[in-house]
Amino acid sequence: MLNMLLFLLQSNPDAIAQPVYADNSSVWRHMSDALHQSVYRVLTLLIAVLPGILAFFVALVVFSLIGAVLSAVLRRVLVLFKFDDRMAQARGNTEWTPSAPPSVLVARVCFWAWVLIGLLIGVAAFDTSYAAGTPLPISLLPYLTHAVGAILLLIAGTLIARFLARSVLIGAVNAQLQYARFLSLGVKWLVLVLTAAMVLDHLEVGGNIVELAFGILFGGIVLALALAIGLGSRDLVSRSLESRVERAGERNAGPQNVSAQGPSETIRHF
Amino acid sequence: MKAGAVAASAGDFSPKRMATPDPISVATSVLERPAADLLVMVAAMPADQLERVLRNLTAAFPAESLLVATQNEFASGAFADLRIVLAPPTGAAWTSTAADFANAFELAREENVRAVLLLGPGSNSLNAAALRALAGAVLSSAVDLAIPFYSLPPYAGLINSAILYPLTRALFASRIRFPQAIDLCLSLRMAERLAAAAHRFTASNQPDALIWPVNEAVAAGYAMDEFDVGPRALPQPADVDVNATLSLVTGSLFADVEAKAALWQRPRRLPPARRPLPDWIKSDGAPEAARLIESFRFAYTHLQEIWSLVLPPNSLLGLKRLSITDAAAFRVPDPLWARIVFDFLIAYRLRTINRGHLLGAFIPLYLAWVAGHINITAAGCSSERHIEAVAAAFEADKPYMVSRWRWPDRFKS
Numbered sequence: 001m002l003n004m005l006l007f008l009l010q011s012n013p014d015a016i017a018q019p020v021y022a023d024n025s026s027v028w029r030h031m032s033d034a035l036h037q038s039v040y041r042v043l044t045l046l047i048a049v050l051p052g053i054l055a056f057f058v059a060l061v062v063f064s065l066i067g068a069v070l071s072a073v074l075r076r077v078l079v080l081f082k083f084d085d086r087m088a089q090a091r092g093n094t095e096w097t098p099s100a101p102p103s104v105l106v107a108r109v110c111f112w113a114w115v116l117i118g119l120l121i122g123v124a125a126f127d128t129s130y131a132a133g134t135p136l137p138i139s140l141l142p143y144l145t146h147a148v149g150a151i152l153l154l155i156a157g158t159l160i161a162r163f164l165a166r167s168v169l170i171g172a173v174n175a176q177l178q179y180a181r182f183l184s185l186g187v188k189w190l191v192l193v194l195t196a197a198m199v200l201d202h203l204e205v206g207g208n209i210v211e212l213a214f215g216i217l218f219g220g221i222v223l224a225l226a227l228a229i230g231l232g233s234r235d236l237v238s239r240s241l242e243s244r245v246e247r248a249g250e251r252n253a254g255p256q257n258v259s260a261q262g263p264s265e266t267i268r269h270f
Numbered sequence: 271m272k273a274g275a276v277a278a279s280a281g282d283f284s285p286k287r288m289a290t291p292d293p294i295s296v297a298t299s300v301l302e303r304p305a306a307d308l309l310v311m312v313a314a315m316p317a318d319q320l321e322r323v324l325r326n327l328t329a330a331f332p333a334e335s336l337l338v339a340t341q342n343e344f345a346s347g348a349f350a351d352l353r354i355v356l357a358p359p360t361g362a363a364w365t366s367t368a369a370d371f372a373n374a375f376e377l378a379r380e381e382n383v384r385a386v387l388l389l390g391p392g393s394n395s396l397n398a399a400a401l402r403a404l405a406g407a408v409l410s411s412a413v414d415l416a417i418p419f420y421s422l423p424p425y426a427g428l429i430n431s432a433i434l435y436p437l438t439r440a441l442f443a444s445r446i447r448f449p450q451a452i453d454l455c456l457s458l459r460m461a462e463r464l465a466a467a468a469h470r471f472t473a474s475n476q477p478d479a480l481i482w483p484v485n486e487a488v489a490a491g492y493a494m495d496e497f498d499v500g501p502r503a504l505p506q507p508a509d510v511d512v513n514a515t516l517s518l519v520t521g522s523l524f525a526d527v528e529a530k531a532a533l534w535q536r537p538r539r540l541p542p543a544r545r546p547l548p549d550w551i552k553s554d555g556a557p558e559a560a561r562l563i564e565s566f567r568f569a570y571t572h573l574q575e576i577w578s579l580v581l582p583p584n585s586l587l588g589l590k591r592l593s594i595t596d597a598a599a600f601r602v603p604d605p606l607w608a609r610i611v612f613d614f615l616i617a618y619r620l621r622t623i624n625r626g627h628l629l630g631a632f633i634p635l636y637l638a639w640v641a642g643h644i645n646i647t648a649a650g651c652s653s654e655r656h657i658e659a660v661a662a663a664f665e666a667d668k669p670y671m672v673s674r675w676r677w678p679d680r681f682k683s
Contacts, residue, residue, distance in 0.1 A: 163624065166576065170630035173572045174513050176565055180572055267557050267640065268426035268504070269512045270364060270519070 056122035063118025071111035078103035150199045157195025161188045186225045193217050306337035308405055309383040311374045313391045314341040322394035324349050329398035337381055364505045365452050368468035369477035375465030385409050386461045390452030392503040400499035404455040414492035416455040417446050418499040424653035431657045432639050440664035442488045443538035446496050449484040463490050480522040489533050517629040524618040535672050562641035563597050569634030576631045580617040585609050601642035604663035612671040
């Protein structure tokens with residue numbers, strides 16, 4: 001009976017919900033300890049990482065400066081030896097047409113190579129100090145590197161989308177396709193959707209949902225384009241194929257056709 | 271040597287499209303042959319056309335002064351007194367290529383001839399007098415480059431009339447009407463110069479690249495002249511797609527202009543006109559310009575964004591006006607056309623946009639010019655007179671071109 005009474009007294013809800021402290025100031029002491037430990041941990045982490053960050057920036061700046069000086073010297077030397085003229089003579093009229101003279105390109109490659117070396121050395125220094133200085137886990141750092149890769153993917157995808165959209169637009173306009181703009185936009189969004197899916201996948205955001213959504217969206221765009229082209233230009237495609245076959249037949253007949261002067265009302269561009 | 275011997279040696283020849291140290295198969299040794307004055311390089315053509323060419327050649331020149339190199343396997347004995355050798359096949363279907371020039375000089379140097387006459391496909395339509403005029407000028411050392419002046423129908427050779435001739439005349443101060451003529455006569459040093467230019471392309475495996483003889487002659491300071499050869503059946507590119515042809519030819523000329531920028535920026539006086547405007551060849555009927563105008567309007571609605579990257583506001587305004595002009599009154603004003611070509615040339619040099627895109631965006635504008643040209647000639651104006659007016663507009667606008675070339679940033683606003 002006495003045991004029963006003791007149990008009932010212990011099972012009082014107020015007694016369970018509010019732990020009984022002997023001293024109220026001990027709560028603040030615990031909180032203060034927790035805060036102190038957390039601040040200490042963060043400061044320790046920063047102190048451990050700071051030299052690495054400084055080393056990273058110093059390496060980057062120093063090697064960038066070296067790269068700038070060397071590229072300037074290299075460019076002067078190349079100009080002195082008429083490198084651009086020699087390259088133009090050797091290269092002829094190739095399809096590859098860079099946006100800057102070869103000497104500038106070589107100088108730029110030199111500069112960016114030094115910057116890259118500085119970057120690698122800086123990262124190595126940072127890595128060393130980080131690994132040695134702190135055992136604390138940081139989940140942000142790998143995510144940041146992924147973010148950089150994702151940004152590069154996004155930039156490349158956007159550039160490719162713009163280039164392809166412009167190519168398709170010009171080609172379609174010259175082919176007199178009435179849906180030229182639609183086709184161009186379709187290609188542009190196709191590439192942009194692909195890029196977005198790759199970026200999200202790279203960031204490991206969304207998981208299967210992104211893959212599924214991308215599959216549906218991409219397939220939908222392709223199907224829409226196929227239907228639009230297939231239904232809208234059946235006649236055009238058949239005419240194009242017919243003329244191609246006829247042209248091939250004429251070509252197989254040999255060069256006799258070149259001598260025939262057409263009627264004067266036909267346009268001869270060359 | 272009999273012509274039939276060439277066919278016998280043909281089996282030894284392995285087809286090549288580039289110049290090689292010994293590209294020509296000759297059946298007899300050099301010691302047995304008399305030296306020829308003129309090397310005639312004849313492009314591949316049907317046998318009947320080749321026979322006609324050979325007949326014209328024998329009518330124009332003494333047989334012993336000729337050495338004929340043909341890409342055909344020629345087995346006829348009808349021209350037994352002619353020395354005929356087999357030339358390496360090239361891609362010269364509608365214009366002379368780098369490989370043609372390289373092969374021509376190689377053979378000319380081996381045979382120690384004084385001049386080289388290049389005859390393209392369809393050259394059977396050139397008569398003996400025309401051949402004599404072309405080769406005679408070079409053989410008499412009067413000029414280094416003899417170029418034919420063809421009498422073409424008003425709607426033929428339009429790329430040449432709209433772009434090649436006016437641009438070459440304005441920049442290189444040359445009145446040669448057909449800068450990319452398929453028939454040419456070259457002195458040995460001119461052939462060497464062109465072969466050197468061609469070597470840059472053949473070395474990078476581009477044997478079908480175009481060479482610009484007039485620009486090279488101006489750069490070298492060699493004398494040149496053109497000779498009226500009458501009507502000529504001009505071969506057309508195998509690919510009838512005007513887009514590809516225009517991009518190829520215009521891109522090649524733009525690249526050559528870019529390479530010779532230091533040359534054409536110098537002030538140069540245009541030689542006085544030596545030939546009167548040819549008689550107007552009236553056509554039976556004008557081609558339909560409406561389709562071309564429609565294609566321009568269609569392009570205007572779609573390509574404005576790209577054109578605005580290349581053309582200044584004034585030109586865009588001119589195009590806007592054109593897009594709403596009635597089809598009957600449609601014509602591209604000559605100053606506007608000159609400005610458009612110059613601006614595209616500048617954009618080509620500055621790589622404002624991808625060069626493939628640039629030349630693609632240029633095509634509808636060229637078709638608009640063609641439509642205007644058709645309307646002008648249909649209205650009774652001589653085709654040649656219009657083309658001369660276009661060329662004069664290019665000349666007048668050359669200072670703008672030079673300024674923009676030198677200081678492109680000044681015109682960005």
